[in-house]
Amino acid sequence: MPPDTPIPSASELCLLKALWKRQPLSARELHLQVAQELAWSFSSTRKTLERMLDKHLVSQHDAGGIHVYSASVDKVATLAAFAHDFGRRVMELDSPMPVTMFTGSKLVDQRELAELEQLLQDWPTDEQE
Template identity: 70%
Template sequence: MAIPSISELTVLKSLWRQQPLSAREIHQQVEGELGWSYSSTRKTLERMLDKGSVRQHTVHGVLVYEAALEKVDTLAAFAHDFGRRVMEMDTPLPVNMFTGSKLVDENELAQLEQLLHDWPEDGRDEAK
């Protein structure tokens, strides 16, 4: 799985909380964190469409977006990458690091733990 950029992750998090959303609604949710213009939000959404990270369709004449990437899979990829590249760890990060997160519930936390535990160790994870 290709890991989204930090700004793309911010957009995905807004969509995981509520979807579908228009570009304007997404911008309203992310502008405080990212501090950028509406045109930057639109450009990021176009890039994410090209990558397959989001899907676009029309509802009542308005273009709306939905996350195409699953939340738990994406978070597991980030956590795995952080553990491997940043912390130089060969073992999965302990799932208790994510306890108290507002982004995942107990069920998703269990899924995340399983994904991190079962992550391939032979370098093929970049090709997913």
């Protein structure tokens, strides 16, 4: 994810995480996957998916007359963007976040962890952004 790509909101990230685990999903299936975490209505899920389509975070296609959604952004690159943004804006770090903060995560495997570490190390400095 290039530095100028928008970072998904917390609720958008929740939907993306569900899609990264299993896709494509219909809006209803996706809503059921995130219902406990987000505790919102089905119409909120649909509205968020519309925003995500506009931002090119997800793609939509028809499967048997039903709209289904897939993530359009790479999981590891998105996590790197989040970690970079958190480190810079929240923690006021000038260096990359340590990849160890992702150790033990159920979201990434060992290969993805190594890729994430490389992305964080190679992230442009603020002067290059």
